[in-house]
Amino acid sequence: MTTDSAASHANPSLAGDESAGVARRRIPARLLIIGWVMLLMFGVLLVVNLATRQELHNEVDEEVGQALVQEIEEFVGVAAVGVNRSTHLPYSNVAEILDSHLHRQYPDDDEVVVGVLPDGSIVRQNRGEPYPFASRPDRVREVVADQSASGSLHTEDGELRWRKVSVTPPEAGMNPGTFIVGFAIDRDRAEVVTTMRTLTMVSVVGLLLAGVGAYLVSGRILAPIRLVRNAAAEINETDLTRRIAVTGRDDVSALAEQFNAMLDRLSLAFQSQRDFLDDASHELRTPITIIRGHLELMGDDPQERVDVMRLVTEELDRMSRLVEDLLLLAKAERPDFVVPQEVSVPELTVDIHSKVRALGDRRWLLDSVGEGTAEVDPQRVTQAMVALAHNAVGHTGPGDEIRLGSALHDDPSGRPSVSFWVTDTGPGVSPADQKTIFARFHRGSRPRETTGYRAGAGLGLAIVSAIAQAHRGEVKLTSVSGEGATFGVELPAAAPLERTTS
Structure with missing residues (x-):
């Protein structure tokens, strides 16, 4: 046995204090509700943010890919015609094809349109260079040397998505040239980051508002x-008068109603127990x-x-x-009291x-006899009828x-x-006694003195009532x-009870 456990056995009050401490450390239901609501909201907002971020990135990738394909298809279409749109004469060389197309392009700030001649020289549009890719021949040649038709290039100015065609x-x-189209996607991704930052801030505010709500x-x-808890804390075996005001129609109000009904039953049970013990x-x-x-005095x-x-x-x-x-009445509460x-x-x-007939010198008559069968406990029915007789x-x-x-x-x-x-020819039962005559220890009119019969404790009819209720x-x-x-x-003749025998 450890020192702590020995101390707990030696000092019961210490163990009680520890149990009380555990009870005091219970998390309030209100805090649990708030915690679960905020956890649920956090999970939902996290999923929304992640899904939105992924969707925005997918949209950027898809838009860039479509733009690259569109530029390539446009160039291929122009080159396939084989006629210079300025001179209306057939193209004489690769440089003329590239120069004719590039001079009609108006690239965006993040767009690159470059032509590479067969000798490796670079042809680009002459309206400025929004993205400094064409001014780096080594990077352009790197793209030309790549065996793929499309790809991604990490430059000093960010990531460049490119697509090329021979x-x-x-x-x-004659040797072929190369037409290259590229898009820098960092600015679009920066816009995604800005959008996500805004969405995150809105989510945090929403989470806080959800917590307040x-x-x-x-x-x-x-x-x-809380009213039920306070009422339960104030209830003891000497005071069961506290009740809860019910003002709604929801499940919590139904709980309060059931709690009041439980208190009514407890009050009646305690009162019956006190009366019974008295x-x-x-x-x-x-x-x-x-x-x-x-x-x-003997x-x-x-x-x-x-x-x-x-x-x-x-x-x-x-x-x-x-x-x-008394023992019989106590057994009447058990499920196996009757066995139909x-x-x-x-x-x-x-x-x-x-x-x-052996109970007394009386003229015992059979009034009538029912014909048929019934599902009852014959011993308990006999016990009840003997008590009535x-x-x-x-x-x-x-x-x-x-x-x-x-x-x-x-x-x-x-x-x-x-x-x-059982029908007798005695003095009868007064109307006042008829309401309580089956209660425990109740005695109505006294037995006739001439019968030599001694009054019992007033439990016979209570036993009869218990046997009937058990059926x-x-x-x-x-x-x-x-x-x-x-x-x-x-009694029901079909015995609707579902009882188990011990």
């Missing part, structure tokens, strides 16, 4: 995100207090010890049932009826009628559904106070 003498047996636009775009702690505290009190009388042990055993059994119910399979509804109904037993007396039934039908949307229900179904309650109640579950 001049055939009028009489056979990215700074302003990113600020507006990231404003809701109720669970209260329910567990009661039997613990009873057990401790009786054990502390004397030496054998009968008293027997009574105390019986009471303690009952309270421990109640705590065990409560813990099992195709079952026969009549067989499942009869099987449930035979099991619930257990609840019915708690609110009826010996010999009272309890009806159990099932049915297959189509729900309002036309999908096949299966229903199971993507719902619980049903129909009751008139004083006339009994019908509790049931309605």
Whole structure:
């Protein structure tokens, strides 16, 4: 272990400070946006500048090449006629051909038109010499000696692109001359450099303006995100009231809406968790207090010890049932809580009826039996129906009628559904209790004292609701106070869930 790592293990606060330092060194999103925009703009402008430069150079080369070809073709055309345009007589020698053509030329500042006689002497137009190439016989002879019809010559005054053609003498047996046309391209290239310098300056200004625009636009775009970040920083488990004002219709506004919806769900989840823990702690505290009190007051009388042990055993059994119910509700959030399979509804109904008959001395009747099959979890459905029957037993007396039934039908949307229900003849459920009776630890009207039934922790109906929701179904309650109640579950018969078994 190195000294730094040992120090981090020995001093957790140091490791925390290092982690905080890493978090503080994160690059802001606004800076990232500006950086990426400017990098993209830089890449685009670089490509534009390089492509423009290459295109301008290509245009210079193409224009020079076309001009050289044009001059050569013009001379060849004049020479091919074979008649002096001044005297209207046939050419007598190479010098006359070259002199006749050169005296009619008006070269540009960067253009060279030169004739070379068979003896090597140079003939050029007499209107000045814009480009000092013809005054250098050695360079002219260098071009004449070149075997190529065109080429490039680097002179003291820059690069010269040239093209030449052999001049055939009028009489056979005489040596030919040479006609040379050249263009100095440095000035054109200098104009390209000037153009590129201007384009580069404009690109730099455009890049800076793009950076300023990215700074302003990113600020507006990231404003809701900063609100989300600030709101998230201010939220803790004791205060989930902060919300973000949504004023737009873009994706960022949608993010703010989803964040507000998430806070609503978190607030509800935290509140449910607090209520659940409060109720669970209260329910567990009661039997613990009873057990401790009786054990502390227990004397030496054998009968008293027997009574105390019986009471303690009952309270421990109640705590065990409560813990099992809590674990069951916790498992209801898992994807493998229900495992649907195709079952026969009549067989499942009869099987449930035979099991619930042992719950109490009641007149158990089969109300109706659905005919067909459904894809449900038979164990969970049986568990829900036993819980409903257990609840019915708690609110009826010996010999009272309890009806159990099932049915297959189509729900309002036309999908096949299966229903199971239990109907009792007890006191019914008040309208106020009907809204919350399936909540955890909720207790509605108390069970009849004459039944000998002991009230549970208020988790039975919550378990029924969890089983129905796991099937993507719902619980049903129909009751008139004083006339009994019908509790049931309605489940999709085709089981649209995609669950994996563990």
